[in-house]
Amino acid sequence: MRKSLLFLMLLSVKLTFGQVSDDFSDGNFTTNPNWVGSTSLFNVNATKQLKSSLSATAQTVTLSTANTFATNAKWEFSVQMSFDPSASNLARIYLISDNQDLSGSLNGYFVQIGESGSTDSYDLYKQTGTTVSKIIDGPAKTRVDVNSLLARVRVTRNDVGKWELYTDITGGTNYALEGSITDLTFTNSDWFGVFCKYTATRSTGFTFDDFSITELIPDVTPPTLVSAKVLDELTIEAVFSERLESTSALMANNYTIANLGNPTSITTTSLPTVYKLTYASALPSGDYKLTVNDLKDLKGNLIGANNTASFFYLKPYILKKEDVLISEILVNPKAGGVDFIEIYNNTNQVLDLAALQLANVDVSGNPASIKNVSTTALYMPAKTYWVLTTKSDVIKEQYNAEFPNQFIQMSSLPAYNNDKGAVILLGSQGVLDQFDYIEKMHIALLQNADGVALERVSFTKPTNELGNFKSAAATIGFATPTYRNSQEEDPTLVKSNVSLASKTFSPDGDGFEDLLQIDYKFVNNGNLASINIYTDKGVLIRKLKQNTTIATAGSFSWDGMNDNGQQSKVGIYVVKFDTFALNGKTEHFKQTCVLAAKLN
Structure with missing residues (x-):
């Protein structure tokens, strides 16, 4: 018999996972559930209701209990006041709060009862920090007894944020709609509770009962892993579709990254659906896939097997001289064409070009007309060719672009003259490469150099070594944007x-x-x-x-x-x-x- 009773108790706890229910029939508010706050200024009376205690001073007192319901939720409770509510004597029932102290700064929503006069409305407020705004203004309710208020309140909020506020001012369940509003400002909660502001003579006049917080519609949808990204070389951020049950969420074995294994620790963040995964060793640059298993949401729904999220990480790196080289330039475009500068990743690693700049030179030979290549992270794989231009579609139309995704469209390029000039690549530590060109570098037999690019012959020779740039071959269309230069030599070839x-x-x-x-x-x-x-x-x-x-x-x-x-x-x-x-x-x-x- 005892075993059966224990089983039923455990089953009851499981079925009510995440819910709040307290009618104070156990004669206390310290267990099942536990309320915290101004505990010495509340009591459970003889009729098993939560009641404010006698106080000799005017003050604000609060009680709160853990609550994670914020959407797809229904709140119900009864409230009594043995006086005429006013601005000095009022009650707030906090449906959602991210702070246990309901008298301080918090983010959440509450129902307020109390305004001057013999009529009172039931209103829903949103609180952001210490700023309070009314979002449902219920109609005034005339009481039969001006010195007594009795009401039962029901509030619902669905998954898309629609609030509905109902009351029965006789204390029954014949609810009338006070108003509705859609608001999704805050979609997570930690606390539910009551807030009583009173003068000393009204200190014993607040009574609450039958608190119930349940799902509006049963949640059977499992959580999903939405995304993952690197915060630093040791820390990865995992974002989920909803809040997770803490025991499973903080278990490192539930998280796996190929070739890295499990993290050393999991920690929560200020955002309830976001967790930090910490690894003992620094991540190398590369592509990764985070796989999670055995995680549950607050309703106990188990995440699908092998939920994954892919992410890319590039270790912090400062561009050095000759990491990025000038590979090809077109500064004398054909009719209807535009200039382009082709660059080459001369390293064996992925580079972020967010710090790369393009320039020409002034009369003193210094970099001028400096342009940022990209305002956001831009990853350039090792040994690849990328084209900087203002009209990618024009270049692709006029020439064969072997890798059409390797274009960087800039709003403007520095001005480059046809006869002579200089193309400069800059990084945070100065000049990475500089090519000083003249039109006579083109093959002498060309009748017209318009539309003919100058291509780099060797990436091991100095950029401005005589003969290191030559006209692109006619057989490939006079330019090779995004791929190996037609005039590039193969140092391993010994015989034609x-x-x-x-x-x-x-x-x-x-x-x-x-x-x-x-x-x-x-x-x-x-x-x-x-x-x-x-x-x-x-x-x-x-x-x-x-x-x-x-x-x-x-x-x-x-x-x-x-x-x-x-x-x-x-x-x-x-x-x-x-x-x-x-x-x-x-x-x-x-x-x-x-x-x-x-x-x-």
Whole structure:
């Protein structure tokens, strides 16, 4: 029998988890639930009601008990006053408060009863700190006995913040609506309680009973992990959809980050749905995923298995000289075009470009017209190329952008002249890189340099070393925004070569080897190429490219057509690939291929 009784008691506690209920039938207000505050100035009377005690002085007294209900909640209570309420003798019932001391600064809501005259209204107030504002102004109620007030009050608030205030001024449950309002200013609570302001002669005139706080609609929705972010190298912030039950919320084993494990501790914050996770060792830069399990909300709903939130962390780092380098510039755009500056992350780590600035130079050679690249965090992965411009869409339209998301659109760029100037990258510690350009850096054979970018050849050589910037190749469209420069040299390549992806091709439109792919790699840049196709008898049938500036590495293709626009016959053909540079160096390559066809 005792075991059965214990089980029923535990089941009762579980079913009423988070609720407040006190009719004082146990004859006290110290247990089930426990009330705190001005405990010596209240008592439970012979009829088992909470009553204010005799006082020789005018004062304000309060009692409060723990309450976490703030939305989807219903509050009910009865109140009696054996006098005519006034501004000097009034009652407040705090439905929501973030402070146990109801007479001090707090954030919450309360119902107030007490104003001058023989009529009283029942009003709902919002309190922010010490500022009080009425949000429901109930109509005046005329009492039969001016020196006695008896009422039962019901207040509801749904999930979207709609308040409704009801009363029955006979003390029954025939409720009438006093007013409604939608307000979501405060959506969390720690305390519920009563506040009595009186003169000495009214000190025993406040009586309360039948306090009940319950869910408006039963909550069966489990909590979820909303987000996670790094506060510092040891601390991660986890945000949940609702307040959590403290025992599960503060258990470190319920939180896991891959490769980091469990935190050493979990702590609460000033925001009830936010928790701090502390780790013993500093987090390295990288992408992370926080996984949580076995957490419960205040109603006991269990969070779904393996709730996750991803986040990224970049260790604090100050940009140093040559961490970010100038890779390519276009300061003489084609008609309808705009300038752009391409930058390169020369490190092996992700960089935050929030501290990066772009500038030109004044007549004294000092940085001028300084522009911030970004006003917010901007992460640049290692060894990537990013483009700074004012009109990203124009650059993408005029050139092939291999990585269209690697553009940074600025409101304005420093002014850069076509004939000469300087592009400067600045960090918090000074100049990171500076390129002093002149128009004569373009290849001499160019008839018009408009729309042709200057590309960096090497990231290991000094920026302004002679020959380290050259015209982008015609074969790639005269610019390479967001990817490897056409004139960039491969330091591991010791010998130039031209090869065919396949020795045989069949331009019959079946989708298999319809084109002859001609691949090339050159040790040195700045080459012009002529590519001609000959029959095995030495007859020239196709001038594929003539005196065209090419990249250091790339591909061409032949579709099998001759210069007359006719399909070449099945047979053996010779690809002759000739290059020359302005320094007089020439190179010659030959490759043989077979143009094949299907057998009928």
